[in-house]
Structures are given as structure tokens and as C-alpha cells.
Amino acid sequence: MNIKKSSIKELENLCAKIREEILRVVSKNGGHLSSTLGATEIIVAMHEVFDSKKDPFIFDVSHQSYAHKLLTGRWDAFDTLRQFNGISGYTKPNESEHDYFVAGHSSTSISLGVGAAKAIALKGEQDSRVPVVMIGDGSMTAGMVYEALNELGDRKYPMVIILNDNEMSIAKPIGAISRMLSSAMASPFYQSFKRHTENFVDNFGESAHYIAKRMEESLKLITPGILFEEMGINYIGPVDGHNLSSLIEILQKAKELKKPVIVHVQTLKGKGYQIAEGKEEKWHGVGPFDLDSGNSAKKSSSKSATQIYSEALLHLAKHDKKIVGATAAMPSGTGLSELMELFPDRFWDVAIAEQHAVTSMSALAKEGFKPFCTIYSTFLQRGYDQIIHDTCLMDLPVVFALDRAGIVGEDGETHQGVFDISFLRAVPNMTLFAPRDEKSFHQAMAFAAQYEHPCSLRYPRGSFMESNLPESLPFAFAKSQLLRSNASDILFIGYGNGVGRAYQSAEFLEMEVSILDLRFVKPLDEKMLLELSKKHKKWFVFSDSAKMGGVGSAILEFLAKEKILHVSVESFEYEDSFITHGNTKLVEESLGLLPHQLAKRVEILVESSK
Structure with missing residues (x-):
């Protein structure tokens, strides 16, 4: 046509x-x-x-x-x-x-x-x-x-x-x-008339200019385009x-x-x-739905990480009036809608203004409040200068809760939450940690609520990759948790959602592996890593993040600093390229990141090192 x-x-x-x-x-x-x-x-x-x-x-x-x-x-x-x-x-x-x-x-x-x-x-x-x-x-x-x-x-x-x-x-x-x-x-006649009027007024001196200016200002006060004009x-x-x-x-x-x-x-x-x-907001972005009724297709029965975050923050906010929070135009997507309804004076949607969200929360922290700045990982990129200049330079206790960390599926390259570890790890005074499941999430939130410095915790879109994980211990600063230990030469190191991925990958292996929940990527639990370096020579890193500057990089920097040369590290983080859109499982499969694929990669790497 x-x-x-x-x-x-x-x-x-x-x-x-x-x-x-x-x-x-x-x-x-x-x-x-x-x-x-x-x-x-x-x-x-x-x-x-x-x-x-x-x-x-x-x-x-x-x-x-x-x-x-x-x-x-x-x-x-x-x-x-x-x-x-x-x-x-x-x-x-x-x-x-x-x-x-x-x-x-x-x-x-x-x-x-x-x-x-x-x-x-x-x-x-x-x-x-x-x-x-x-x-x-x-x-x-x-x-x-x-x-x-x-x-x-x-x-x-x-x-x-x-x-x-x-x-x-x-x-x-x-x-x-x-x-x-x-x-x-918009017509040519009007625009021409406007120009001729301006020329006419120019020829009649200061008094005509004054009258014309006052008339123009009066008209603009009742027109919606005053700002643009x-x-x-x-x-x-x-x-x-x-x-x-x-x-x-x-x-x-x-x-x-x-x-x-x-x-x-x-x-x-x-x-x-x-x-x-x-x-x-409901019909802005939708999953599959029935056209006749508008009802959504059946959702997973598993509790989403966003829902867990919302419940944990609500529990904390009910018991501590100093806890406040902001999101940038995503109250439903970040789980803050209920808190904004219950505590309208303490939780705010600041519109599409991530920079403003970060800086305004920093001022609240300066005044003795405990702000939770709740933003998608991909959108926090927009507030990076403010994180450095307004939060971390002042060493203010703002909590950055990063939703949709990792692959986000159909939104694709512009929305994948893969860079936050890399760009936050370089900032002084910033602490980075991540929960692995529902219970550890509540524990991580309790830690964040009392922590007196800038910190960031990340969690995935949808549900955690849980796989009968061991009982989570309360979070303590820079402390990891060893979940499985044996005499094997192989150590799986998981961070956040990567812990479940490590566990599921281990289930496809016939060989024994030890598994560490790193919990903190900045600072690292150096004491634990030193102990594990004496027992395990082949380390494999599982984290839903960019490889460059990510969790594997942090561990390699530690090993280099300690001059530990006998340990090899293989990171299963994302390579240096933008990740396409599509169903998350299909995208991960294309990247070789499904548990059975990772297990096969481990087997090949272990065999080739013999």
C-alpha cells in the first residue's frame, strides 16, 4: 500500500x-x-x-x-x-x-x-x-x-x-x-503575519515594544506551550x-x-x-494474554525475586520509620507500589529521573534516614555519576536494590542487567553483595538496613535458580558461606543467582565438587578464599554478570595480589558482547549457560588440564 x-x-x-x-x-x-x-x-x-x-x-x-x-x-x-x-x-x-x-x-x-x-x-x-x-x-x-x-x-x-x-x-x-x-x-500566513508584526513593532520604538511584550506575555500565560516558546x-x-x-x-x-x-x-x-x-501501568508492558477477556496467561507459581524484595522491605519499613525509598517510574516493576500506598510520605516514584533518585536519596541519608534506591540494573547506569559524586564520595548509607540483574529476556540488548558489578566494583566505599534464594534475601535486606555505608544488592528477573540449597546463614560483612565441601580438586564459586546455577550444574556431574556462596564480591572473603586455595586448584565462577570487571575478575585480582599461582579460574560470566533478546532459556542456551551445558564445559576443561 x-x-x-x-x-x-x-x-x-x-x-x-x-x-x-x-x-x-x-x-x-x-x-x-x-x-x-x-x-x-x-x-x-x-x-x-x-x-x-x-x-x-x-x-x-x-x-x-x-x-x-x-x-x-x-x-x-x-x-x-x-x-x-x-x-x-x-x-x-x-x-x-x-x-x-x-x-x-x-x-x-x-x-x-x-x-x-x-x-x-x-x-x-x-x-x-x-x-x-x-x-x-x-x-x-x-x-x-x-x-x-x-x-x-x-x-x-x-x-x-x-x-x-x-x-x-x-x-x-x-x-x-x-x-x-x-x-x-502553523500556517504560512500566520508565520508571515508574525514576522511582519515583529518588523512593524521594531519601527515604532520602545513604547510599542513594551505594549507588544506585555500582550505576548499575557497570551502565553494561558497557552500550554509557554515553556517551549x-x-x-x-x-x-x-x-x-x-x-x-x-x-x-x-x-x-x-x-x-x-x-x-x-x-x-x-x-x-x-x-x-x-x-x-x-x-x-498494567497495560504498558504485558505478557501473553487472552484477547477476549484481557486475562493474563498462567504465571509461574514460584515467588519472584521482586516479590520477595517487596515483602522484605515492607517488613523492615513497618518496624523502622527511618527507612525510606524511591524508584524511577517503575513502582510496580520494582515492587514498591504497596509501600507507596502504605507509606506515601516515605516512598516515592520520582519519574524517569535516575540521577535525581540517587542524589535525593543521598541527601536523605545525610539527614539520618535509610534510603533504599530501587532501580533496574540497566537503568542504574543512568545514575552512575551521582553514585560516585553524591553517594560514595560522601560515604552515605544508601542501599541500591538492583532488580532484573542478569538476562532479562525479550527486552534484549538495551535492558540486560549485566554491567552493574563491573561499574560499581570500581567505586570506593561501595559494598556489593547478593542473595541466592528467598531466605538469604531477607537476611541480605536485614544486613543492608543496618549497614552504615553505600551498598548494592542485585537479584534476577523472575525467580531464583534454587536447587535444594542448604540453609542460609545470616549475612555478616564480607563473609561467604561454604555450602558443600569435599576433597575434590574442583571448587564452584557462585554469586547471587549464580549459586543456584552452580548447584544445578553440579547435579549433571559424576565428579565431586565443593560449592561456595561468595555472597560479597566487594570486599571478598579473603580468609575463606585463602583456605580454599590450599584445597582446590580448579575454580569455576557462576554469576549472571559481565565477565570483564565481574566476579571472576575480582577473584583473579585477589589471587594475583596474594601471588597464588597454582589455582586456575574459569568464569562462566557473560562474554564481551551485547546479549540479544528472546526467551531467557533460549538466550542462555545460545550462550552455553544452561546447567547441563555448563557441566559439559567443566568436564572438558577438567579433562584437558590433566
């Missing part, structure tokens, strides 16, 4: 078909739903007005880009969405020439747009290319957006920014008036995001302005699927 030669009615029918396909595939595969349904008309209008082969189409986070994928040659492959070896749930340039940039974290789009606009200007292509950015209102809560807008408003590069506002309802009378005003504000960026809107003809008209006029323009578009989350319409 040639979008640019289609009638509005044909395009509206196309939107309906796109929604049907998104619902069919997401109900089967899982994925992002409410926001991508709401953005369908916007994306169809973008493709009608612009050319995604030459105009950079930049989607913030890009979880709302499913319609874009369907319109750019991936309809037949859409069944593989988020599946192993299938298409990604985010934009990905090596998947399609129509995808300008990899995106998975929020609030990067306008910065990318500014960079693209600079390149276009340097190449002299401003008459034929323009960056088109689509960003949601949630992403506008992050500071990086305003850093980019600040420069854009100063340099005036041509760019069209579509602000997809899906939190406001669209009232028909207001929508009709706003469409009329938006169209007028003050930053030097043209504002158009609000526009009804489900009125295709209006959207196309406004985007065409915004394109013709050859200026930085924000088009404020109001959409309804879940549009076209009544069960999800208007809902907030």
Missing part, C-alpha cells in the same frame, strides 16, 4: 488493521501495548508526511514503534516480535534501514535529533531532510530532554518533535478549538492524536516551517482495545 497516495479513509482503515495485528501478536508474544496502540495514527501520519528512508525517524524508548515496524517491510515477520532470532521490540538499524537508532532507555530522542540536525546542516541537506522525533510525556520528566531543548532553542535547527501526550483526555469542544488554533498557528521552540497544539486528517495537516505545516517545532498531540493509551484504554 502506498501511504502517500492513499485517501484519509484508506489510511483510517490501515490504522484499524495495524491495531488488529499488534493486538494479535502482543497477546501471543507479550510486549508493549497501550502506548503503541495509542500512537498508531501518529506513526501513519509521520509516514504520510515524511520519508523514513531519508528523514531520521527517532522514537524515544521506541517501545511505541510497532506500527512503524509494520509499515516498513516487517509485517510478515511481526509474528516473531521479541522472540529469539526474531525482530526486536525496539528500533534497531541492523534490522531495517528505516530504523535510525537503537533505543530502549528513555529521553534520548531529542538529543539524537539535535545531533542529526547538526549533521544535516553540515552536509547542506536542510532542504531535503528533517529529523522527526516522537517522544512521550513520561519521557519529558528526564533532565536530558531539557538539555537538548536548551541547545535546540538557541541554535534553531529545523526539527519536528511530536510530543505524544497520552495522560490527558481529549474533550471534543476543546479539541475542535485547538485543532483550529493549531492549524492557524520561552526556550525558543515553536509550539503547536494540543492536537487530537486520533484525527488523521488533522495530524497530517499539522505535520505538513510543521515541516514547512523549517524551524524547531513541538507538535503537542493528545492520544488515548490502549486506543482500539477497550479493556486497556486509559489504563496506566
